[in-house]
Amino acid sequence: MKTVFCDVAVIGSGPGGLASAIAAKQNGAKELLLIERDREPGGILLQCIHNGFGVEIFKQDLPGPAYAQHFIREAQQAGVSMLLDTMVLEISKDKRIIASSKTNGMLAIQAKAVILAMGCRERTRAQVRLPGSRPAGVYTAGTAQRWVNVEGFMPGKKFVILGSGDIGMIMARRLTFEGAKVERVLEIMPYLSGLMRNYVQCLQDFDIPLQMQHTIKRIIGNERVEAVETVAVDDHWSEIPGSEETIECDTLLLSVGLIPENELSQQVGIQLDPLTAGPFVDNHFQTSVEGFFAAGNVVHVYDLVDWVTSAGLQAGESAARYASGKLCCDEKEIPVRHGQNVHHVIPHFLDINSLKDGEKQLQMRVTKPLEQPVKVQVLDGTELIASRTLPYARPGEMVTIGLKEKHMEQIKNATQLVVQVIEKEGSK
Amino acid sequence: MNRDRKFDVIIIGGGISGCMLARFLSRYELKILLIEKESDIGSVTSAANTAIIHPGYDAIPGSLKAKLNVAANPMWDQLAAELGFAFTRHGDYVVAIGEEELPKLDILMERGKQNGVPGMRIVDEETMRKREPNINPAVSAALWATSGGICDPFGATVAAAENAVANGVILLRKTAFLDFIWQGKHIIGVKTNRGDFSSRWVVNAAGLFSDEVMHLAGIHQEFKITPRKGEYFVLDRNQFAVNNVLFPVPSDISKGIMVTTTVHGNTILGPNAKNINDKDDKENTKEGMNEVFEGAKKLVPEVNPRHTIATFAGLRAAGNAACLTPGVDYQHDFIVEIPEEVEGFINLGGIESPGLTAAPAVAEYAIALMKEAGEIFHEKKDWNPMRPARPQFRHLSHAEREELIKKDARYGRVVCRCENVTEGEIIAEIHSPIPALTYDAIKRRTWLGTGRCQGGFDLPRVTEILARELEIPQTEVSKKNGASTFLLRPTKDTGGEA
Amino acid sequence: MNTQNDLKPDQIICVACPKGCRLNIQQDGDQVLVTNEGCKRGVEYARREILDPRRMVATTVRISGGIHPLLPVYTAEPFPKARIMDLLALLRKTQVQSPIQEGQSILQDALGTGIAVLASRDM
Structure with a gap:
């Protein structure tokens, strides 16, 4: 297996990874490798085609892909080398990374510092333990977002969305834009889990009903979703008998939370905070294992991408300093x-x-x-x-x-x- | 009838029993047809169970179930080696909690001895705590049956069927048995949704539906399968895992809710047991979840619903064989017979747990019955018992991976990030001897989409690959068959609507 | 916060900042009287929202020759709310050819509003 050497390796090219790669490069990391599993850099921003990005950093209201484009360009100008369509399989404590791809086969990367920027994944149906049958038509909001905005497919025509997270509300509007009917958005908590702006502009604007303290009691349909049975819950999340309602739909979208994706961090032996599901970090964004830094949603779930970028810039600077022996650890x-x-x-x-x-x-x-x-x-x-x-x-x-x-x-x-x-x- | 529709043996049902029988029969000069009504083999009970190769101490001594279970258990090492599916044998444990459960271990031990189960011993509480640090501290002792094992039950089913197909068996999926064709008291063929097929022998291996098939054959009208639903919960192996197969001491009606490791390293909890009427009801319920976790906590107090990454429910084909006491489940015996009333009919019924374990012995037993009935078997000269496993990226060394990618670059692209399944593997399954044509078929064969993100990332990739390889639009790619499509239409095509 | 669709007809939720104040509105022709505002920005927001509501619109158009079949696009500035569906209908029929640069105009003057529709990325 071929081994390549670098000062700093960044895993993930979403906003956290891009910012940290740029900052590391600007702070003296000569050889830098940005590793991305998708075919192009940008991460989940590429499917977040809605506006609302960059208000803090650029004082501009940009869509996700434009925000990403800015940093992709900057990274290219800074001379960041990218390994695209490449999956990191393993990382060891001595900062040896094993990755695979179609073009390079198996590849070992020996870095002096590593920045973890793997982002988040969405909580699934099983993780919120939704009862009922298991037909096609139950998707996380992000999967549906990828299909509708990037791959070019509508997954259904009549939707119910569980969870008032931002992606869920934004998808409600997006689906309405493309001719689908969103029957309802349900939120188990007594308060909105996303931003008020999204409630007003994504749901209220299109008369999409939002029911607080409601959840799904049962998914119905053997082949494809045919309906969902909803139920009201009290302040202790207990179902209120008699409040059940059956809503016909062909698709159920889940916007029920994000979990930092730290399987690689765990492999390295990096300690995770059970509260965030991300690594314990100091203000240099260094983790419990020396020379490993973490940037963005892999640490904890941010509300605005601008803060992810700031964190990435800090992590990148720290990693570059560590790689050149200038970050003191005592x-x-x-x-x-x-x-x-x-x-x-x-x-x-x-x-x-x-x-x-x-x-x-x-x-x-x-x-x-x-x-x-x-x-x-x-x-x-x-x-x-x-x-x-x-x-x-x-x-x-x-x-x-x-x-x-x-x-x-x-x-x-x-x-x-x-x-x-x-x-x-x-x-x- | 045209030659393509004339067979020596037709097997109704492509679950583990039918596929294993097809594989065992394929060594003889016979023209065999295996029909399955679902879009894939092994997709009902064989895909949703506890995956255990049982030692045989549960069954009532003297029963056919006890005999076939104990006979089949040692066959699995060779089967796994020949057919290339995942199987490990580290024994299983029946765990007694508190002093009051200790006598039950002796009963099981005694029953196991009567059934001829080898290698059973009692391990003390201290040893048990060492072997399974997460065990309930109130453990008093455990019965360790060293011949217990775990396998990939769907993998075993596919492997057996592929080997059968490689040895000349014809498999037709989406082919539903409708009725028999008779000549006097002799069954001479079957009617299906794809037309009629004639045969000298017809085998009922219809699992959950075996009662309906035997009623059409005119026998055991009193026999009824009552589907017994069991719910299961799969835990994230990065969050929590046990090392062993742990049973509670059995109750009068069931083997109980267990905590078991799998060949994939994930821990599974379940099953509960609920008799239902609907043979399609595979719903998970809130009550079921509470029951399973409560039951599992008795063995391993630390199990936490928050570590769940997948849930499923399976239906056991529980029969109430008329000779046995109705309602007392574990007394239900297997039916493997050539009934006197009908000629040309081999009847497998009530093959409930341990039906997976027993499948190879059931096959041999059925063949023995056919010999008794006068069938003369000629071995094929070129029968090949081997079905090499296809490469699974995650199980390979780096050097092996490198070699594989050199031969076929598509093995370098990881599609499923949790389970590290590559594009190469997916494509290999789509073009395998029994092609995987749906998402679930690929999932069960490669284990993609079974991890923490439950397909959230791979699903758009896999629908794209399936569409490309099968040369169909992505909107026709389905989860389990035609009606369960994932996508409705292209984003920019509203079918005339604005 | 109550978002259970229980707004009175003369109330709107202010989104000038994330707080989400409920503003009471009285309208008389071009005159908008705002009460219950949390700050001055709220008054300004309400006035615009009543007299000329606008939204940023982001969607996709078909693209040929790109890495994906769709190109994300957005309005260069907030677009009249009442005409959003017309704009979407127009963009649904729009097809562009790769290569496209981020910021490039896909439509110069959408529906005569003077507002351009821009590409959100290179493709």
């Missing part, structure tokens, strides 16, 4: 923990000295919607380090707070930082 890193109302915080560890290079963002998801003004607080025990007020906080939108150089003194002796989101006193 710096003191303080654990960052999730406190009240916070599901998880990224990064899990903070390299205090890096605050000298600029503000570092802590990114989190809250556990439940808080519709009143809230305070985002970083604490060392009972001592308040940083605080920020927001008009509200919802699980569908990432919450951030920055730590700056001025906080260094206060936190240098901390054993851990706790981040919480609490309702602002006195507010209604």
Whole structure:
């Protein structure tokens, strides 16, 4: 088997992978290989043909492919080498990657640093354990999106969508655009799991009914989906007897969550956070195994692609520095923990000295919607380090707070930082 | 009748029993037709079961089931070697939880000895905890039957059928048996949806439908198959896995909900047991899930529904053979007979668990009955017992993979990322001796789409490959047959509607 | 947040930011009175939404000679909401030829709105 050598290898060419490849190249990684399993770079952005990308970075409202195109071009200009249509099969702790492809056969890649940018996969029917028969016509929203937008096929004409995630709502509009009827969108939670903008522009605009606290009780049909039986649930997700309704449809789309794709990370022995299903990372996006970095949705599920790009840029810079021996690993890193109302915080560890290079963002998801003004607080025990007020906080939108150089003194002796989101006193 | 429609033996039903019998009969100078009503062989009970090669301590001593189970068990090593399907033999365990279950192990041990099961021993709690660290800490002991094994049951069915076809058996899928053709009390052929076929012998290997077939043959009118549905839950091997095949001590009605490893490394939980009326009902239910997980937790407390990556339900062809007590399932014996009332008819009925295990012995037994009935068998000079397995990328070494890709570059493109199934493998199955023509047929043969993403990524690729290789539009590619198509129309074609 | 289709006829949800305030609207000809707004952007949003609602439109057109059969396209600026279905009907009949550059105009002046339809990627 042929072995090629490189400074930095990036696995995955979605927004996280592209940004990290560009940043690694710009920060001195001479030999860089970007490995992509699809036939072209860009990742899932290529099927996200809707607008809403780039508002933070470009101050422009771009469709997914245009956002990807920008970084693909930049990567090409930066001299990033791409191995397309190539599947990574194995990675070992010593950063040897085994991949296969039609054109190169089996190939070994020996890197000095590795950036994991494999993204997410969608939660499936089995993972939410939907009862009923198993006919054709039950697809994840992303699979349907690929078919409709890229491959050029409509999977059905009468749809029910389970889950009010962004991809689900966006697909509801997309299918309507192409002449299908979306009978209903169901959400098991009492609140929207995607963005309000998508509710208004994808469902409300087209009079597509959204039922909160509803789920699928049974899928009906032996060959192809013929109907679904829906049911209302209470606050504990228990089905409410008597609320069942049968909706005729030929397709059920699932938009019930994303899971970071970390099978390769697990092979390496990288520790995963059970809360995010992604690796534990520090603010350099280095994982628990030295020289392995992680960028984008492989770490945790982002709400906006712009933040994926920022994370990728950071991971790329760190990996390039590591490959050239300039990223020190003996710096003191303080654990960052999730406190009240916070599901998880990224990064899990903070390299205090890096605050000298600029503000570092802590990114989190809250556990439940808080519709009143809230305070985002970083604490060392009972001592308040940083605080920020927001008009509200919802699980569908990432919450951030920055730590700056001025906080260094206060936190240098901390054993851990706790981040919480609490309702602002006195507010209604 | 034209020559192409005249056979020596017609087998009704392409499950493991029918395919194994076809393979065993294919060594003789016989013209054999195997008909299957579904679009693929082995796609009903043989595709959805626990995949265990049972030692034979369950069956009632003296029963045909006990005899054929114990006789068949040692045949599987050679079968797997000749036919190239996945099989391993590490024994199975009946696990007693708490002191009160210990006496049941002795009963099973005693029954196993009466049935002639070799290599059974009791292992103590400490050994059991060592061998299966996830076991319920309250384990008191286990019966280890060293002859227990696991296989790929669908793989075994396809392999047997392919070997039969390679040795001259004609297989017709989507061919449904409708009725017999009679000459006096002699069955001389069958009517099907594809016309009539004549034959000297007709074999009922119709599994779930074996009762209906034998009623048409005029025998055992009181015999009825009551489908017993079992739900199964497959766990992500990266999240949680056991190393062994673990049974609970059996209840009076069932072998119980087990926790077992598979040849693919995933752990399977199940089955529960629910008698139903509809032979097409393979639905998973919420109640079934709760029952299976509750049952599995008794053996392995740590199993978690969140680790589920796939669910399925299988129907066991449970018969209530008239000679046995109705309602007491494990007493149901197999029927393998040439009934006196009808000539030219071989009847396999009520082949419920351990029907997979017993299949090769059932085949031999049926052949013995035919000999007794005067059939003279001549061995083919050129019979080839070997059916080499096709390459499976994920099981190959890097060097083997490299060689394979050099010969055919399509083996370099991985289509299914969870199970590492390549385009080359998919194409090989589409053009195999029993072509895989649907997504499910490819899935069962290659194991693609069975992993964590459940086909989310590979499905668009596979529909494209199937369409290309079969030279059909993608909108005609289906999950299991004609009506179960995945795609309605091209995005930009609204069929005249705006 | 309530999104169970229980908006009153004189309410709209503001999407000027992700918060999603419910704005009360009273319209009198060209005059739009907005109450219950969270901020000034909401008033502006409501006025536009009532008088001239527009949306960014993204869809696909057929392409020959490309790596895929469809080319993603989008409107260069928000498009009059009432005419979106007409635009989609027009684009459904549109076919282009590879190569196409990202940002290239597929339609210069869609339905006389003066709004261009652009390619979302190279193909």
